Amino acid sequence: MSAQITRVEVFHFRHPLAAPVTTVMGPMVARPALLIRVEDADGAAGWGEIWCNFPPDGDFHRARLAGNILPAALRGLTGEEPAPFDVITTRLRRLAIQAGEPGPVSQIAGAADIALHDLRARRQGVPLAVLLGGTARPVPAYASGISPDKFEAQFERMRAKGYRRFKQRIGFGKDDGLAELKAAAAQLREGETMMCDANQAWDADTAIARLDRIVPLGMTWLEEPIPADDPLSDWSRVAQASGIPLAGGENFGTRHQFAEGIASGAYGFIQPDICKWGGLSGGASVAREALAAGLTYCPHFLGGGVGLIASAHLLAAVGGDGLLEVDSSENPLLDHFSGRGLSLEDGAFPVLDRPGLGYDPDVAGASDRMVSHTEGQVAR
Structure with missing residues (x-):
């Protein structure tokens, strides 16, 4: 039987732009990134990412929201669930309705789903694609x-x-x-x-x-x-x-x-x-x-x-x-x-034949752009 998730971390990064990127939704003055890491009782871990580009400074809200709701949303999960997104969004449904925020809740649940798949693939020793x-x-x-x-x-x-x-x-x-x-x-x-x-x-x-x-x-x-x-x-x-x-x-x-x-x-x-x-x-x-x-x-x-x-x-x-x-x-x-930059090889983007994503995100290497790091214990 697979070990249950016991820990979740939220890493918030932000890169200010010297020249804003113009879009239909308005200027992007910074490029944010919100990563999550889930860990089970055996120490195995997986990574996910929360979409957070809009509205301006919306990444701050999502970072706080994820830190608050993920520990309870992940309670009892192991990563072996066939559709973690459905499980998590069902648990958070009333909150999404009450807060009027189905988007942020779905984005956080999507990140958790990715992280749990990464964890499961690493346990099995196969790439995510497999x-x-x-x-x-x-x-x-x-x-x-x-x-x-x-x-x-x-x-x-x-x-x-x-x-x-x-x-x-x-x-x-x-x-x-x-x-x-x-x-x-x-x-x-x-x-x-x-x-x-x-x-x-x-x-x-x-x-x-x-x-x-x-x-x-x-x-x-x-x-x-x-x-x-x-x-x-x-x-x-x-x-x-x-x-x-x-x-x-x-x-x-x-x-x-x-x-x-x-x-x-x-x-x-x-x-x-x-x-x-x-x-x-x-x-x-x-x-x-x-x-x-x-x-x-x-x-x-x-x-x-x-x-x-x-x-x-x-x-x-x-x-x-x-x-x-x-x-x-x-x-x-x-x-x-990305763990490898953005360059193509022979006209295509490589997908590493290694367990899970194929790498661990280097959060320490981006510490100069880290805004916050929160950690929560997941009850069994």
Whole structure:
């Protein structure tokens, strides 16, 4: 019988930015990272990550919330549960309702799910990808977070790391960034491709009006042209008008939303974020449902490295033609906590054939950026 979880730690890191990163949601003035570590009675441990990019300073709230609720939420668990995310969210359901915070609660539960999977894989001596039913194989990746005002420098930086696929932000600034999107597309080299992400900037009519400037650029996909919770009829209307596959899912917060989105025919690419919702158990379920429906699974990720590596293992496990998202904006915490940097090898992102994630995050090496560290005992 596996030992129960007895200890949980929350590590909060933050990298201030000299120049803010502009987004549809407003400027990012810092890059935060929230890591958790769970440990069982035998001393075995696993790591997870909590999504915490928005709102500004939301990482402080999530760090405190995680420190308060995780010890009770993990009581009696061993890491052998088939779907820890469901167990934990059920335990925290009333709190999420009462506080009006289903998002932060799901993000914390997702991190715990990842950590418990990591722990279980380490116990078995297998990589996460193998635990999830696949093999630890390299996965194709793309460079995301390309800013309209910095695309040339970001292209060159990520090309030097082996990337040939790029995703640029649009939907804000003068002309909604469409002139810069055209300029960036004109600089693509042979064999390079591009996607664009509007981050929910428009309503359906506005999105359709923008298509005549986006479609000719040959984008692989148009991501979140309208809000994630807009009616599926609006998503279908944009999809039918565009001729470009639509991508979305990072802002879905329930299984029902994913099921409806997959069945709707509006999406070509489904992008759950395991650090926002579902962890590895929920993410794997959605990924396989999307693949069975003929869609492409491309995990969304924007954070501090642990979630990136866990997403790579999941993509390796489920297969398909999906791409791993790797942020190209300034974020040393992403490089550091990935355990290996961000460079591709032979055009793909390596997935280590070692137990669990394949490494231990170097929290001591980022101590100069640590904001807080909390530790809680988990009752048996």
